[in-house]
Amino acid sequence: MTARNHFSIRILTLLFVLAVPIASFASNAGKIAGVVVDSEGQPIPSANVVLLDTQAGGAADLDGRYFIIGVPPGSYDLQFTALGYRTKIITDVQVRSNYTVRVNVTLEAESVELTPVTVVFKKPPVDLEETGQRISVSGDFVRSMPIQGADDILPFQAGASSDAEGNLHIRGGRSGEVGYIVDGMRVENSLYGDGTTDIDRHSLQELQLLSGTFNAEYGQAMSGIVQVITREGDDRYRVNLNYESSRLNDSRYRERDWVNAGSDAVHNPNTGKSAYNSTDVSETNDLWLSMPGRLGMTLSGPVPAVSRTTFFVNGVHEAENSYLPFGDTWLRQISGKLTNSHDFGKLALSFGLRKNNSQAYSHAWKYFPEQYHRKFDTNSRISATYSANLTNALFLEVMSGYNRLDRDRKIFEDWEDYLSSDYSPADFTYSQYFYDENDWSDVWRESRTETFNNWAKLNWQMNPVHLWTTGLEFTSKRMDIEDIRDLRIGPNGEREGVVDSFEENPLEFAAFIQDKIELDYLVVNAGIRYDFVDPRSEGWSDPEQPEHKLSAVKASHQISPRLGLAHPISPEWTLHFAYGHFFQFPDYINLFMNSSDLDPDTLANRSFDTVGNPALKPERTVAYEVGLKGVIADDWGVSATAFYKDITDLVGSRQVRVGTSYNYAPFINVDYADRKSTRLNSSHTDISRMPSSA
Secondary structure, eight states: OOHHHHHHHHHHHHHHHHHSSSOOOOOOOEEEEEEEEETTSOBOTTOEEEETTSSOEEEOOTTSEEEEEEEOSEEEEEEEEOTTBOOEEEEEEEEOTTOEEEOOEEEOBOSSOOOOEEEEOOOOSSOTTOSSEEEEEEHHHHHTSSOSBGGGGGGGSTTEEEOTTOOEEETTOOGGGEEEEETTEEOSOTTTOOOOOOOBGGGEEEEEEEESSOOTTOOSOSSEEEEEEEOOOOSSOEEEEEEEOSOSSOOGGGSOOOOOTTOOSOBOTTTOOBOOOOOOHHHHSOOSOSSOEEEEEEEEEEOTTSTTEEEEEEEEEEEEEOSSSSOEEEEEEEEEEEEEEETTEEEEEEEEEEEEEEEOOOGGGTTOGGGSOEEEEEEEEEEEEEEEESSSSEEEEEEEEEEEEEEEEESOSSTHHHHHTTOOBOOOOTTOSSOOTTOBOOOEEEEEEEEEEEEEEEEEEOSSSEEEEEEEEEEEEEEEEEEEEEEEEOTTSOEEEEEEEEEEOOEEEEEEEEEEEEOSSOEEEEEEEEEEEEOOOEEESSTTOTTSOEEEOOOEEEEEEEEEEEEESSSSEEEEEEEEEEEEOOOTHHHHTTGGGGSHHHHHTOSSEEEOOTTOOOEEEEEEEEEEEEEOSSSEEEEEEEEEEEEEEEEEEOOEEETTTEEEEEEEEEEEEEEEEEEEEEEETTTTSSEEEO
16 A cells, blocks of 8 residues: 555544544643632632633532532633622632642622622742642743744753754753653654654644653653643734844855965866855755745734634744755644634644754865765644533543654655756765765665554542543554665666665554542542553564564553652641653664664674664663752742653663674664762742742
8 A cells, every 4th residue: 555545544534533422532631629608717618710711610618628620721810709798709710731730819898789809810930739740831821932843942941951953851861761742642753763843932822841750541651741732712803923044144154265375175176166056045955935044923813703713823934045055944834723612621732843954064074065965854734623621520531633743754755856966976085074076976765654643531529639540542653664774876867875764653552540638637549550561563482583583572551650749847848859750762763773774684694784673672661759949939930850760671772793694783782871860949029930940
């Protein structure tokens, strides 16, 4: 079956799934809870609590306790009413995903009708009920910073850092140990292990970073989770247009070389002039706009003629030259959300399409950049989310989503352009430093990763103390790659060289249950998660014995307990402790790379290859965390956290020699690591509403 047929079948399947009423899940709801009392501290039974301009609300029980579950992230006005008491409105109540906002209220008795009392809610600088490390950043704050995407804020958080290639590392972990979620759907590249949300800052409603130990509802990550919720439209039409450029003048690195007698710079021997010519992003891309920079536009509001339905759309066009002698970035991106709220729940369709064409700088190709390979990356996603309060205490979330990542590394996007060029393999010798006009970059790779992600979650507020959550997740993947090393063009225009080609279809399943216990003196998050991964492939029973027969590899599974505690030791200070087992399957490229080399005859003809191992076991982490949080002033908070991680079965490679016939390096579970550190964070609510490194 061709790739086109596979793609068509998956699109039709997705459309069918989205047509079913139980469409989707996004794990993007919070909770508001508290106690309603009178001026003497006595509970007010049956007091009404309403989120203004929404259909959400609740009523206090005999002890004055109330709760509202399934609240989307955002800012709300909360109204309290009771017969014989003066109405009170709390404004600007900030709700975050998977977080309980405490709003305790005292109502004044009234003998005659009085005007309502309005109070502005003040968010505490630190969350004293969190059992782990969770950093929440609002979209409004991100848009106030000089950054482009939501991911750009992550390296500034305590415990997080980025490497030279921009990959995120959390608490000393590898970059592939982070899970990325956009509107409830996993979007990381499961083939190569890297990830990003690729969300423009103008599309962001909320970003959360969960580091260290996190609840049982999150899996397939050992260091942390990055969760993004995109914006929705409202009942007013809004338009935003923005333009920015990182450079007002040309880079001096793009000026022609100064050459004199005896210079070793590359130059024309006849004229003595430099052979260097600067390039421009417009020369290698079909640009919508000729001006360099980043142009963005957002449009939102109600959908005409469709009641209680809103839209939000964001588009970006970017074209920038590198500051180095050559290289550029060209980007087109559109994302948005269509939301319908009705008496039976809320349905949201989230989508995104991103196409990036870029070229990195290589000094060896300085004088012939047009013959050096480029990156052609395309990411398309679509997901539908249905959420509903079945009762005041039952909240259902269901999700179906599709995500596709295309990642190519080649000179021309179309193969026909190779045939019309004078392409021939590069002939680099170490006697010269630069390639010449007869050399072409011989990197040619195409890869595709498609993911269907479906899961459902049910929240049950059994009573004011216990919030039970359970969920199921099923994910199917399709990934294929064609990687040609030592690329050559055959006599009939075909691709020739050393080929790594495969197509695989692994399956993943997970289930979890957890209980959040909220007492006055203790908050407990206790849960258990089950993960199951089946590569659905064949491999060696012993990767160091290449002549063994291939057999179907066994599926991997694990039961992972999670426990978190937060114990207030005073109204301003709390201790927290967390413990958990975490499970993550290796990057699939480590399973399937050079699959043809599993054939002993093919492997014997290779001088030295890195070979995938479909029988790899999952990587596992046991993590411990203890910390202290406190409020030191109305707007200032501080937290100190110490953690330890014990990590086993990390993937590495080992060289294998079998006589004179075989010399190769298979991936195996060979590495072990442990990490320990202490972090001190401070936060100031008036500045950022988020912690920063201290």
